[in-house]
Amino acid sequence: MATFNTTVNISPDDVKILKAEGYSLYGFKSVAASGDGSPTVWFHLxxxxxxxxxxxxxxxxxxxxxxxxxxAPQVVIEASNTINTDLGELVTIEKGSGNIESTSDGYPGAVSFLNNDTQRFTVGINQLVNGKSNILCAFPILGAGSARVITPITKIALIFSTEKIETATVITKAMSAGAFIDLTGTDSRTVDYAINDGWSAKGGNWLKNFNAFTDLKKLLIENTSSREKALSERSK
Structure with a gap:
């Protein structure tokens, strides 16, 4: 099981200011999928x-x-059912009950969903962060054999904000300026944050700054589509 980390360095004076003014650190995780899905708050420090x-x-x-x-924006996603799964597995929503099961019939590198029920649901994945398994995305899925294929990507977004937001809350616009950090090809990054200068990485091009009100759906969700169509056809 691969482990990743990102360290945020802040000066003692800036830490005091952030604490005094009630700033929390929010984290989001990137995925590849199709459909009108949204990121959710993955973790909150x-x-x-x-x-x-x-x-x-x-x-x-x-x-x-x-x-x-x-x-929808600001909605806290409340799971009806949660199940352990892994990359390459297929999560099937059972017809009639809406219960879910996970089998080894999915696409490599992704968590696949197949809805055999006649009801529309929201689906997504949780990933373990700082010792807790938290929801990181939310996608609608229609019934009658519709599919979603969600591929986790090793990119995260970090935002300091004074807003009080729960984990699993759908957020579509950045609450404040933030950092988009790419861990492709590595398992660790170190970044710096200063209250007046923002985010930096000693010139590393794997960090991109973004402004408040940035569209987080465009930033964090990379679009794919062909796998879902194939999965739906396979189930018929």
């Missing part, structure tokens, strides 16, 4: 837990969920 060197650690340990929550 409250102001009192900020350090001069704050380390975020996550593993390739996944769960899948289905939900009747609507995918």
């Amino acid at each position: 409250p102001a009192e837990k900020l350090l001069t060197s704050t380390k975020i650690t996550w593993q390739e340990q996944f769960q899948a969920y289905n939900s009747t929550s609507t995918v």
